[in-house]
Amino acid sequence: MRKNKRVTGKIKSWLVNRYPAQRTVKLTQNRIFILPTYAGAAYLIVVLLILLLAVNYQNNLAYAVCFMLLSLFITAILHTYANLSGLNISALTTEPAFSGERAYFRYQLNSERDMHQLCLRFSHHEIQTVNVVANVPKNVEVPYLCSQRGWQRAELVHINSLFPLGLFQAWSWLRFDQTVLVYPQPIVGGALASSTGSDGHNNLVGVHGDEEYEALKPYYPGAPKNSIAWKAYAKGFGLQVKEYQGSSSDELWLDWGAWPELTIEQRLSCMSYWALELSSKHTPYGLRLPDVELEPSIGDRHNNQVLKKLALYGIEA
Amino acid sequence: MPIQQSISLLSSSSKKWLMIMLLVVIAPQVAYVPLWLTVIAVSVIAWVGVGLVRQLPELSIWGRRLVVLGVIVGVLLYASASKGLAGLSSLLIAGSILKVLELRTRRDGWVLVLVACFIAAVGFLFNQSIAAAIYGGASLTVVFSALIVMHQSNETAEFFYPLKKSMLILLQSVPLMLILFLIFPRIAPLWSMQFQNSVAKTGLSDSMQPGNISQLARSGEAAFRVSFSTDAPPVNSQRYWRVMTYSKFDGTRWSMEKESVGNRQVNTTKTNLVDYQVIAEPSANTWLFALDYPSGNPSPGVLRLRDGTFRAASPVFERLFYQAKADLSRSYDGRALINRSLYLDVPSRGNPMTRKMVNEWTRAGLSAEQKISALWERFNKEFSYTLSPQRLSGDRVDQFLFSTQEGFCEHFANATAYSLRLAGIPTRVVAGYLGGEWNPYEKYMLIRQYEAHAWVEVWLDGKGWVRLDPTAAVAPERVSLPFDQLFSDAPEFMAEDSLAIYRLQQNFQWLKKWNLRYDALNYSWHKWVLGYHEVQSNLLQDWFGKISILKMLLLLFIPVGAVLSFVIWRLLKTPYREVNELDQEVVAISAALAGVSITLARGLDETVAGYSQRITVVIPELEFQLRQWSDLYHQMRYTTPEFQNENDTKVFLSLGRKLRGNIKRLNKSEYYEAFS
Numbered sequence: 001m002r003k004n005k006r007v008t009g010k011i012k013s014w015l016v017n018r019y020p021a022q023r024t025v026k027l028t029q030n031r032i033f034i035l036p037t038y039a040g041a042a043y044l045i046v047v048l049l050i051l052l053l054a055v056n057y058q059n060n061l062a063y064a065v066c067f068m069l070l071s072l073f074i075t076a077i078l079h080t081y082a083n084l085s086g087l088n089i090s091a092l093t094t095e096p097a098f099s100g101e102r103a104y105f106r107y108q109l110n111s112e113r114d115m116h117q118l119c120l121r122f123s124h125h126e127i128q129t130v131n132v133v134a135n136v137p138k139n140v141e142v143p144y145l146c147s148q149r150g151w152q153r154a155e156l157v158h159i160n161s162l163f164p165l166g167l168f169q170a171w172s173w174l175r176f177d178q179t180v181l182v183y184p185q186p187i188v189g190g191a192l193a194s195s196t197g198s199d200g201h202n203n204l205v206g207v208h209g210d211e212e213y214e215a216l217k218p219y220y221p222g223a224p225k226n227s228i229a230w231k232a233y234a235k236g237f238g239l240q241v242k243e244y245q246g247s248s249s250d251e252l253w254l255d256w257g258a259w260p261e262l263t264i265e266q267r268l269s270c271m272s273y274w275a276l277e278l279s280s281k282h283t284p285y286g287l288r289l290p291d292v293e294l295e296p297s298i299g300d301r302h303n304n305q306v307l308k309k310l311a312l313y314g315i316e317a
Numbered sequence: 318m319p320i321q322q323s324i325s326l327l328s329s330s331s332k333k334w335l336m337i338m339l340l341v342v343i344a345p346q347v348a349y350v351p352l353w354l355t356v357i358a359v360s361v362i363a364w365v366g367v368g369l370v371r372q373l374p375e376l377s378i379w380g381r382r383l384v385v386l387g388v389i390v391g392v393l394l395y396a397s398a399s400k401g402l403a404g405l406s407s408l409l410i411a412g413s414i415l416k417v418l419e420l421r422t423r424r425d426g427w428v429l430v431l432v433a434c435f436i437a438a439v440g441f442l443f444n445q446s447i448a449a450a451i452y453g454g455a456s457l458t459v460v461f462s463a464l465i466v467m468h469q470s471n472e473t474a475e476f477f478y479p480l481k482k483s484m485l486i487l488l489q490s491v492p493l494m495l496i497l498f499l500i501f502p503r504i505a506p507l508w509s510m511q512f513q514n515s516v517a518k519t520g521l522s523d524s525m526q527p528g529n530i531s532q533l534a535r536s537g538e539a540a541f542r543v544s545f546s547t548d549a550p551p552v553n554s555q556r557y558w559r560v561m562t563y564s565k566f567d568g569t570r571w572s573m574e575k576e577s578v579g580n581r582q583v584n585t586t587k588t589n590l591v592d593y594q595v596i597a598e599p600s601a602n603t604w605l606f607a608l609d610y611p612s613g614n615p616s617p618g619v620l621r622l623r624d625g626t627f628r629a630a631s632p633v634f635e636r637l638f639y640q641a642k643a644d645l646s647r648s649y650d651g652r653a654l655i656n657r658s659l660y661l662d663v664p665s666r667g668n669p670m671t672r673k674m675v676n677e678w679t680r681a682g683l684s685a686e687q688k689i690s691a692l693w694e695r696f697n698k699e700f701s702y703t704l705s706p707q708r709l710s711g712d713r714v715d716q717f718l719f720s721t722q723e724g725f726c727e728h729f730a731n732a733t734a735y736s737l738r739l740a741g742i743p744t745r746v747v748a749g750y751l752g753g754e755w756n757p758y759e760k761y762m763l764i765r766q767y768e769a770h771a772w773v774e775v776w777l778d779g780k781g782w783v784r785l786d787p788t789a790a791v792a793p794e795r796v797s798l799p800f801d802q803l804f805s806d807a808p809e810f811m812a813e814d815s816l817a818i819y820r821l822q823q824n825f826q827w828l829k830k831w832n833l834r835y836d837a838l839n840y841s842w843h844k845w846v847l848g849y850h851e852v853q854s855n856l857l858q859d860w861f862g863k864i865s866i867l868k869m870l871l872l873l874f875i876p877v878g879a880v881l882s883f884v885i886w887r888l889l890k891t892p893y894r895e896v897n898e899l900d901q902e903v904v905a906i907s908a909a910l911a912g913v914s915i916t917l918a919r920g921l922d923e924t925v926a927g928y929s930q931r932i933t934v935v936i937p938e939l940e941f942q943l944r945q946w947s948d949l950y951h952q953m954r955y956t957t958p959e960f961q962n963e964n965d966t967k968v969f970l971s972l973g974r975k976l977r978g979n980i981k982r983l984n985k986s987e988y989y990e991a992f993s
Contacts, residue, residue, distance in 0.1 A: 039427045046431045050438040056506045058635055060849045061441035061450055064498055068457060069434060071493035074877075075486055075884065082888035112891035116469055131470050134891075164482060165461065166427070166468045 008123075012156060012173075021177040024090040027159075031172045032084050034077060040167035043073065073167060080168040083161045084118070087111045087132070089174060091154070092139065096181035096307070098272070099149045103180045104141035107157070111135075116163040122155045146182040149268065150315045154178040183307040186273035187266065189259075216240040221300045227282065251296050252278060252285040254306070268310050275310070279303040289313055325423045328471040329369045332420055334463040334479065335429050336366045339417065341459045342433045343410055345440050345452060350407040351395055357388060358414045365417055376418070385415055402442050409436050426467045433460045445847050447839065458483050492880040500857065500869050503850035521604070521748050521769055524572035525563055525727055539598050540750060540768070541606050542840055544761040546592035550753070555645050557609035557772070557784065558750040558764060562624040566738070568664040569713060571731065571746050590642045596843060597637045603629045606750065606764070608643035609784060615641035624745070625782075636843055638851045649781035660743030660776060663735060668714045671732075675739040685777055688740050692733060693790045700729075702792035726751075729787035730771040743776035747784075759837035898966070899954055902973045906946075909980045925950050939979060946972045 019031070036044070047069045054062035088110045097103035109118065115132040122144045132138045146152050160171035216229055219239035229240040254271045262270065271287070278285045279298070286296035287306045294306060327335075339362055347355050361384070367373060376384075392411040396404030413432045416425060437456050441449065461483035469479065550556070563571035590612055597605055605619060605627035614621050619639040620628045629637060654660070678688045699722050706724040709716050714735045717728050730746050737744045751770035753762040772786040844852070854864075861868050903925055910932065911918035917935065919928045929947040933940045949969050953961060962968075 039424075042427065042431060043434075046434055050435060053438055053442070055504055057442055058503070058506060058850055059441055059445070060498075060847050061445050061453065062438045063501065063503075063849075064450075064494065064846075065434075065438040065441065065453065065457070067494040067497035067501065068487070068490060071490035071497065072461070072486060074493060074881065075490045078881065078885045078888055079486060082885070085889060086891075113889075129470070162468050164465050164468060164486065166423075166464060 015156060015173045016175065019173070019175050021175045023177055024088060025174050025176070027084050027087045027089070027172055029081075029085065032081060032170055033172065034081055034168055034170040036167060037162065037169050040073070040076075043069070043167055047073070072165075076165045076167040079164050080161065080170045082113070083115050083163045084159070084170045084172065086113065087115060087118070087159075089157075089159070091176040091178040094178065094180040096183055096304070096311070097146050098183045099146050099185040101146065101185075102143040103146050103152065103182065104143055105154055105157070105176075105178065105180065106139060106141050107176075108137050108139050110137045116161070118159060118161050120157055120159050123158060144180075146180070149182050149184040149265075149311045151179045151312075152182045154180070181308060181311055183311045184265070184268040184272040186276050187269035188273055189262075189266070189270050216242060220298075223282070223299065252283060253288055253296070254278075254285060255288045256290055257288075264314065268313055272307060272310050275303060275306050326421060327423055327426050327467065330471065331423075331426060331463070331467045332365065332369055334459075334466040335420065335426055336362050336369075336417070338433055338456075338459050338463040339413055339429065341456045342436045342440075343413075345444065345449065346406050346410065346436065349403045349443055350410055351391075353391065354388075354395075354407050354411060354414075357384070358410060361414050361417055365420065381418055384418065388415060402439065406436070406439050406443075409439065423467055426463070430460060430464050430467075433463075447842050450846075454487075458487055461486065489880075489884045493877050496873060496876055498849070499853075500872055503853055521560055523561065524570055525731070525746060525748060525771060526570045538766045539836075540600075540764045540766050541595055541597045542761050542763050542843075543596075543606075543608075543753065544594050546594075548760045550755045550762050551591060551608070551645060553752065554789075555609075556751060556753050556762075557770075557786075558753075559607045559609050559611070559626050559747055560604050560749040561626050562745045562747050562774070564624075564659055564745040566663060566734070568667060571734070574659060589646065590644055592640070592642050594638065594640050596840075596848065597629075597633055597639075599634050599636060601632050601634060603632055605629055605633075605637070605639065607641060608645075609747075609749075610644055610647040610782075612642045612644040615639050636848055638848055647781075647784070649779075652781070654743060654776050657743055657776075660745055661738050661741065663738045668712045668735070670712075670715045670719050671736055672739060674718070675736055678740055685740075685742050685775070688737070688742065689775070689785065692736055693787070696729065696787055696790045700724075700791045702788065726771045726788045729791060730773050733773045733785065733787040737773070737775055745774050745782075747772050747774055751786075754833075756833050756837050756840065758834055759840050761837075761840055763836055763840075897954075899950060899969065902970065903950070906973060906976060906980075909977045913980060913983055936983065939976070942972065942976050942979065946976055 019025075025031070047066055050062060050066040050069065053059070054066055090108045090110075092106040092108055094103060094105050105122075107120070109115075109130065109132050111132050112134055114134050117129055118132065119127045119129050120140055120142045121127040122142060125145060126143050128140050128142050130138055130140045142157060144152075144155065154176045157174040157176065158171060159174060160169055162169055216232060216237075217240065219228065219241050223241045227242045229237075229242050232238075232240045254274055256267065256271075259267055259270060275285070275287075279300075279302075282298060284296045284298040285306075287294040287309060289309060292309055294302070294309065339358075343355075343358060364373070364376070388411050392407055396408050398404075409432055413429055413436070416428055416432070419425065420429070434457075437453055437460065441453060458480065462479040465479040465482050545551075561573055564574045565572045591608060593608060595606055605615075607615075607621075607625065607627045609625075611621060611625050611627070615627055616639045618630060619637075619641070620630065622628055627639075627641065675688075678691055683691060695718070701723045702725060703723045704725055706728060707721050709721070709728075714732050717724060717732050718736075734744045734746050748769070748771050750764050750768045751772075752768040753764040755762050770788070772784060772788065774782045774784055777783050857864055861872070903919070907917075907919040907928070917932060923931070925947050929943040933943055946969070949965065949972065953965050953969060
């Protein structure tokens, strides 16, 4: 097993040297590998058995079957190869993910011929199987389990295909110049103290009454659905968001110094948790890290900014 | 190398195709496996098949175990009892049926596919006809369709796609298959195979009691085929095919004496020898066919016995090819008769009337020839030839000669041989075939089982063995006419279904012709495909001169390389996309402008309107034409047909031509400098 790993490691380093990381890769003969599968080997054994049958019974039709199968084995190489050759794969931007969860690396496959049953995966990860129709770009999301916050480079992508007969497997390794941002894993913990008053914490779970809003504001991405003024929308005023009383009065801060008992990573995880929690409650909050401070705000953009700061804390120079 | 291949589950369409595949592959072998296995196979496949369409209760684990155990025990009992292929084939079928019961993963599917390939090959050991070969090709197509379905996506809806794909792949594999078939050396069997398949039908038997040949007379099966070096068959009355001689007689039954392997004949330079090649059908016997009277030794592997018949070294289970020569005028080589008493031996009593007749001949002092003609005279006068004579018992020769007076060749041969032996003339009975149908298309003669015949040979001092055919004395048309023509009206000949067709052929000449052509096809099939191992070395030598490894390798790799590169070219070729006629014009204009300056070529994302505007800015003198041209383009390309004028295309094309003419006349250098 260990030896196996060492060999795989060597192959990988060879591949890394051979193929520079790119944004777009076209599969050609110097990238495609092809070998018989175990099933293909079993098939050859059956061909051999049929040959024995033909020889012993001097049966020319059995010879014909034997040679037909053998000849088909050769043709299958070409067909399997053709199912991968000429495929264009380009890396697309990938949505950030949380550490401990799957990031979905996105690729666009494009080919001038129909291609069937292409399997993409990172090693030890789930397989994504797609069919590509000629000249119709096909997007595929390949899962990768992220274990560390920060920028995660794309590992080697393994693409393979058994189509049409499964006698052969054609495959290739792809190296893409592609990174995904990994947020710290959200971990429940730590109480959140409002910087203005002790009752701020209680407020944030408060449920808003239906008609207690103060003003209408234009819609912004990430606004909670139940705060959208549907009545106003129905009257033709466009999408408006109800602004609740008290929402902005208490300033909530995710403060680096709030949990002195935790380690750096634990703190980041806690803050990540609270950032998610608060944004799902649509409560404005701010972020205070030793080197950066974000004013309290609300919405997807703010949220992403906060998480990015958390992800890259201590990493970005 | 392969990953997680075995884990993937089979889709229901894969299972459906695997069921179809099994049915197709097993169907031709139903005749050779026990009935109970067929019933179980069909019901298991039906159960699984119906289970795919609608929800069926799962077979309980105990029920499944019961089926498995039952099938295993049954097949083991059957396979141990039946020797050879039927056992093998039922073992394979049973195995695949049991696999069907737990068909879940792709690996299970693979097992079925591989077993199906093997079953398809085993099928050819039972049946090698052209139809079987075509069926075999079809079943391979289905097998690989199932394999394709196993490896394609589940949502591919088109039902015939896998069939088409598999047919395509098989067709692309045919050239390599043919070349391998041609040049792969045919080696001798690695170990001897004892198998009896369905060939135990034979024309003749190793002994003769009147009645045996009458059954044979109704079988329309082919016994053997003959081609002649001169492509010309001997006349009807010379088509006597010796198979064996009966020289022992016990009163009712004629049987073979153990003959020693023939005399090494001194090669007398005889002329007018007939050189012929025989393809014997499998008979499960060792006897072969010799045109009367054989001269010299046949090709190696075939023995010539002292009595002028041929024997194979071992029972003939596969078609056998051999060559031999015959001397139709059967000249006497002057050798004396050995073991004279054997050919005169008859029981000391029985058949008193015959004895009386022979005694009368002796008393009259007749010579051997006179005795024979006396007998012939009797036959000519009162006897009749029939395929369904009355039964004989007791003093059979007496009954035949003096009361029933009807019979077929066996009866006549029996009575003749008996009487002549009593009269002191050494005699033996020869069993074989008389006749044969000449096939003008492939130039060979087909001899059928119903042409079996028996005649007599007598030893005349100074002449040697002389053929006497008493049947010819009674029914000369039996010798001169083809058997089927002769008996086409006789109800007893008609009795069997397979012969009804000969009756039909008499009425419909085209049917006969068609049948001849069909048999000619079969003959070529046997000679060139089924018997390829016999002709391979000669054929290759004819084609390529002396065989060498290098030549073989070249023969293998040059065509195979050519075919494979054609296939890969086809596979990698991107499908041709038809470009609209108007768009072609746009491309042409853009190319013309690119000739002026490369910056004037149309960008990939540029609309025609945008493009013509851009050009107008650069080359103002084209403005009017360009606007006209691009407006027309838009009108034609984007409006519904009712707004189109008939001659728009013409106008558009002529506009394009003018435009290109003007572009050509532009002062290139002016623009070239402007943009570079």
